[in-house]
Amino acid sequence: EKWDFHELSLQGPASGNPYKEVQLTASFSLGPRTLTVSGFYEGQGIYKIRFMPDAVGQWTYLTSSKHETLNNKQGQFTCVKNTGMNHGPVRVAHKYHFAHADGHPFKPFGTTCYMWHHEAEDKQAQTVKTLSAAPFNKLRMLVFPWSFVNKGNPALGVFQSDAEGKFDFERFNPAYWANLEKRLHQLRDLGIEADMIVMHGALPKHAEAFYLQYLTSRIAPFRNVWWCLANEFN
Numbered sequence: 001e002k003w004d005f006h007e008l009s010l011q012g013p014a015s016g017n018p019y020k021e022v023q024l025t026a027s028f029s030l031g032p033r034t035l036t037v038s039g040f041y042e043g044q045g046i047y048k049i050r051f052m053p054d055a056v057g058q059w060t061y062l063t064s065s066k067h068e069t070l071n072n073k074q075g076q077f078t079c080v081k082n083t084g085m086n087h088g089p090v091r092v093a094h095k096y097h098f099a100h101a102d103g104h105p106f107k108p109f110g111t112t113c114y115m116w117h118h119e120a121e122d123k124q125a126q127t128v129k130t131l132s133a134a135p136f137n138k139l140r141m142l143v144f145p146w147s148f149v150n151k152g153n154p155a156l157g158v159f160q161s162d163a164e165g166k167f168d169f170e171r172f173n174p175a176y177w178a179n180l181e182k183r184l185h186q187l188r189d190l191g192i193e194a195d196m197i198v199m200h201g202a203l204p205k206h207a208e209a210f211y212l213q214y215l216t217s218r219i220a221p222f223r224n225v226w227w228c229l230a231n232e233f234n
Helices: 121-132 174-189 205-219
Strands: 006-011 025-030 033-038 040-043 046-051 057-064 074-079 090-093 097-100 110-112 138-142 159-161 167-172 193-199 225-230
Touching (some): 006 057, 006 074, 025 046, 033 046, 033 205, 046 205, 121 174, 174 205
Parallel strands (some): 138 193, 193 225
16 A cells, blocks of 8 residues: 555575675666665565555566675565555644645644563553553654663563673664564554654664664654654753
């Protein structure tokens, strides 16, 4: 559907550090218009590219990479009209208001659950159940846990870590990102916008651009994601 995302999954190199060493992009075209997006490494030799089409019609794509197994992959898909609760991303409308991309009004009534997706599985499920019966249509949340060290569910660190809990800021943790995407899908299905605070915690300066590139490559295609650079005290 329009404003959903099309996902390509490709098999590629798994040796070394693919998060850092492998570059992958794809160009998506509809008529004379072409948009280029970055891919990302999922883990286990799997690379993905996600694209949110904003117009109906027959789109074509072509990948680009220095690695032969990822380069020059091409294909097409048909984007169909949006349906149901899918009104597209929220934007500023009429200077002081908000509306979805199709013009459907959005009146934010939000709540905050900073690190709910870092909690134990049962508490995450309980939160989704609570939200399903609540009036909120926007949820403010962190990417990282509040204290940067994940005390709720240590298996869900944003980055991979060693036996002592020290983060490797050049390798991401696939389990965390898979769970984040699961929760974003659930919020989307409930009609809830995810207001993501992206810079939080003691992230080294050299890791910031690397992290932001990966973050946006993975979750920018979710139409219910909002970007907040930092919290007010940052």
